[in-house]
Amino acid sequence: MNTPILKPSERLKVVDSLRGFALLAIVLLHNLEHYNLYFIPDFYPEWLQSIDKFFWDIIFFLFAGKAYATFSLLFGFSFYIQFSNARKKGIDFRGRFAWRMFLLFLFSQFHALFYNGDILLLYAVVGLVLIPVCKLGDKIVLAIALFLLLQPYEWGRMMYAAFNPDYAITNRYVPYAVLSGQVTSQGTFWEVLCSNIWTGQLYSNIWQVEAGRLFQTAGLFMLGMLLGRRRYFEKSDISCRVWHRILKSGIVMFIPLYCLRIFVPDYIENSSVKIPYTIIIQSLSNFVFMAILISAFTLLWFKKESGYKWQNFIIPYGRMSLTNYITQSIIGVAIYYGYGLCLYRGTGAVATLLIGVTIFMFQLLFSRWWLSKHKQGPFEYLWRKATWIGHKRI
Known part of the structure; x- marks a missing residue:
């Protein structure tokens, strides 16, 4: 298969x-x-409860922990593209990227006012690890990324708990989750905003740390950067072989990991051993399943000259990912929270999926319309403009 090198404008379509x-x-x-x-x-x-449970289980099996991981991987890929483009212009992007992460922190604070499940703050903090590793060799970066994905902190906690029966692991996010739930279900709009300034963010970010996402996100950022370096999202003999290898390896690895995730925890009596064990296995199984999804998606794209129609259909949605990520939360909380339509009380899985698809279609149509008139989404434009403030635009 001799495929010409894609133009930069085309190269990112599969990623979008x-x-x-x-x-x-x-x-x-x-x-x-x-x-x-x-x-x-x-x-x-x-x-109807049975149908709801079926859809809940299916969606969570397919996407819980995998969609976020894919988003994280592509964050690292985007960093590589920006770093590479700046380097071609003779610009050291590392300082700008640190500033860019501060801007992302500001976006996270705006987003967190509405929704207490924000991931942008985590991205803004963990994204800084790309600065010291961006000039390291591929093998070193890969080794660091894999080490982080193995959840070393959780291994340490599990081993310590195994040899120290009195060691107790508690979920520190729970009190903040309870407080946040009371406000979001019963509070006014202003009460929710005030709660999310502090309590909501403690709930969200402590949970993310305790769920192993700190190490996992850093590892995924680095792997995404490596995918950019190795040009695996460009169609070639090498990239097709790599994605086929990832797909096959992922399927083989996922089966035992899933069994370890489902069957073993019931036999672990010490909860302080069970908690880190569950985090490790869940993190690894989600990562492997994410690799299956990404490789299958990419190989499907490569099968056609420019992807399937349904893949191209969602490109505008991906191009405006920051705008859509923030605004879907603003729309969603107004639908479900107590100060809005309060639909959390009466909507099961089927109803919420229909609402979710409606939000997606509305945002997709808006994205297509907006991008027909502008090069970037509103928040993407602000982020880029502020990133290069005081410097000639590249």
């Missing part, structure tokens, strides 16, 4: 499509969760 697909999955998951206002209606007829 994949990012749009990941964001769609995130929207569906957030709607199922009522944007962290968990409530399962018990007044539905039994047959």
Whole structure:
């Protein structure tokens, strides 16, 4: 297969499509969760509860922990593109990237006012690890990334708990989750905003740290950067072989990991051993399943000259990922929270999936319209403009 090198404008289409697909999955998951206002209606007829459970289980199996991981991987890829473009212009991008992460922190604070499940703050902080590793060799970066993905902190906690029976692991995010839930279900708009300034963010970010996402996100950022370096999102003999290898290896690895995740925890009596064990296995199984999804998606794209129609259909959604990520939360909380339509009380999985698809279609249509008139989404434009403030635009 002798494929010409793609133009830069074409090269990112598969990435934009994949990012749009990941964001769609995130929207569906957030709607199922009522944007962290968990409530399962018990007044539905039994047959409808069974259908709800079926869809809940399917969506969570396919996308929970995988959509976020895909988003994280592509964040690292985007860093490489920006770093590479700046280097071609003779610009050291590292300082600008640090400033860019501060700007992302500001976006996170705006987003967190509405929704207490923000991931942008985590990205803004963890993204800084790309600065010291961006000039290291591929093998070194790969070794660091794999080490982080193995969850070394959780291994340490698990081993310590195994030899120290009195060691107790507690979920420190729970009190903040309870407080946040009370406000989002019953509070006014201003009460929710005030709660999210502090309590909501403690809930969200402590949970992310305790769920192993700190190390996982750093590792995914680095792997995404390596995918950019190795040009694996460009169609070639090498990239096709690599993605086929990843797909096959992922399927082989996922089966035992899934069994370890489902069957082993019941036999672990010490909860302080079980908690880190569960985090490790869940993190690894999600990572492997994410690799299966990404490789399958990319190989499907490569099968056609410019991807399938359904893949191209979601490209605008991925191109405006920051705008759509923030605005889907603003729309969603207004639908489910107590100060809005308060639909968390009466919507099961089927209803929330329909709402999620509606939000997605509305945002997709807006994205297509906006990008027909502008090169970037509103928040993407502000982010880029502020990133290069005081410097000639590249």
